[in-house]
Amino acid sequence: MPSQSPCVTLTQQLLSFNTINPPGNETACMDFLANWLKQQGFVVRQIEFSEQRSNLIAHLPGEKPGLPLAFTGHIDTVPLGNQPWQYDPFGSQTIDDRLYGRGSSDMKAAIAAFILACVACKTMIRTQSSGIVLILTGGEETGCDGVRALLGGSELPQVAALIVGEPTANYPVIGHKGALWLRATTQGKTAHGAMPELGINAIYLASDAINKIRHFSVGEAHPLMKHPTLNVGCIQGGLNINSVPDHTHFDVDIRTAPNLEHKRIRQRLAEELGNDVSLETLIDLPAVLTSNQHPWIQQVMARCQRLHQEPLQPRIVPYFTDASLLLAAIGHPPCIILGPGEPSQAHQTDEYCHISKLVDAQQLYQTLIEDWANNEAAADNH
Numbered sequence: 001m002p003s004q005s006p007c008v009t010l011t012q013q014l015l016s017f018n019t020i021n022p023p024g025n026e027t028a029c030m031d032f033l034a035n036w037l038k039q040q041g042f043v044v045r046q047i048e049f050s051e052q053r054s055n056l057i058a059h060l061p062g063e064k065p066g067l068p069l070a071f072t073g074h075i076d077t078v079p080l081g082n083q084p085w086q087y088d089p090f091g092s093q094t095i096d097d098r099l100y101g102r103g104s105s106d107m108k109a110a111i112a113a114f115i116l117a118c119v120a121c122k123t124m125i126r127t128q129s130s131g132i133v134l135i136l137t138g139g140e141e142t143g144c145d146g147v148r149a150l151l152g153g154s155e156l157p158q159v160a161a162l163i164v165g166e167p168t169a170n171y172p173v174i175g176h177k178g179a180l181w182l183r184a185t186t187q188g189k190t191a192h193g194a195m196p197e198l199g200i201n202a203i204y205l206a207s208d209a210i211n212k213i214r215h216f217s218v219g220e221a222h223p224l225m226k227h228p229t230l231n232v233g234c235i236q237g238g239l240n241i242n243s244v245p246d247h248t249h250f251d252v253d254i255r256t257a258p259n260l261e262h263k264r265i266r267q268r269l270a271e272e273l274g275n276d277v278s279l280e281t282l283i284d285l286p287a288v289l290t291s292n293q294h295p296w297i298q299q300v301m302a303r304c305q306r307l308h309q310e311p312l313q314p315r316i317v318p319y320f321t322d323a324s325l326l327l328a329a330i331g332h333p334p335c336i337i338l339g340p341g342e343p344s345q346a347h348q349t350d351e352y353c354h355i356s357k358l359v360d361a362q363q364l365y366q367t368l369i370e371d372w373a374n375n376e377a378a379a380d381n382h
Helices: 006-015 027-039 104-120 122-128 145-150 202-214 262-273 295-307 323-329 355-374
Strands: 043-050 053-061 069-074 098-100 131-137 161-164 178-187 229-237 247-256 277-285 335-337 352-354
Touching: 006 027, 006 098, 006 104, 006 355, 027 043, 027 053, 027 104, 027 131, 043 145, 053 122, 053 145, 069 104, 069 355, 098 104, 098 355, 104 122, 104 131, 104 352, 104 355, 122 355, 131 145, 145 323, 161 323, 161 355, 178 202, 178 262, 202 229, 202 247, 202 262, 202 277, 247 262, 262 277, 295 355, 323 335, 352 355
Parallel strands: 069 131, 069 161, 161 335
Antiparallel strands: 043 053, 053 131, 098 352, 178 247, 178 277, 229 247
């Protein structure tokens, strides 16, 4: 039954590789996938972007003219966290309908599912379509580092549609918020803690700035993505208790929608904070949104409906994906976020993916590939 399916086996093989980021070390897992995909007839390119870190692009060519359908997923995972795990974080355990492991939901199960879907449809892809491309990346969890390394090179192909296998419990998602991460720095003047009047306290300056941020409006709400959000996630300042701190920095996480321009948000925030605070951009990832009226999106939604009792509605997710940077580089195709993982399990202790949803995802991906081969015009985004 499902627990013995090839999809579970391949997922467990991917989970067995420790790709916790940092440091990532995705290359060993990518080596395994490269060899596996070559044996299945894929044309494979592995691109290193740092020591023991790499991306992989695999192409199954088709005989029909036109741009290929693409799947993408990231191999790296977040750390295990401080809480002890009851189950093996490297994927050896399945209990009832759950496959446990760090990265099971986010998002190695999806990668196994879409790879095996492609293999199952191999003959159809070759003879009846314009081909399939798999874009497998490292470094996504720390800000899409792997994709960023591909930008400007010749490795990324132009594609006609993109499926991102991030965890959605097999619910089709048409977009996600953008992310603007800023580092705010205050500079003071050090002095002895017993004579603070001789110094300028950088922590106090940061505290004043954070108070302004708490009342800062990022911008107007979006019809689908609702209100943008802002959060101060960490702060560091001072060296010892008996000195006036002369340096403090804190990091600001802003999540946005397509109606908001990141450059303008940063400019407005800088004006609000004034000259005592300097801003540095850490991550600038645009929001992603495809019209739910697009013919290919509607076709995908129709195929997904059988897995859900309630009528499907246009939906977005708040987290970012590699699509933020990929879409512009691969020709701005329509994009759907669709994977078997549980969104609530991402980054959790004892993370798991439902085996039944993993098996459903493979079949769903196969159906989408078959639709693609039979009706490629539905994905025309021009």
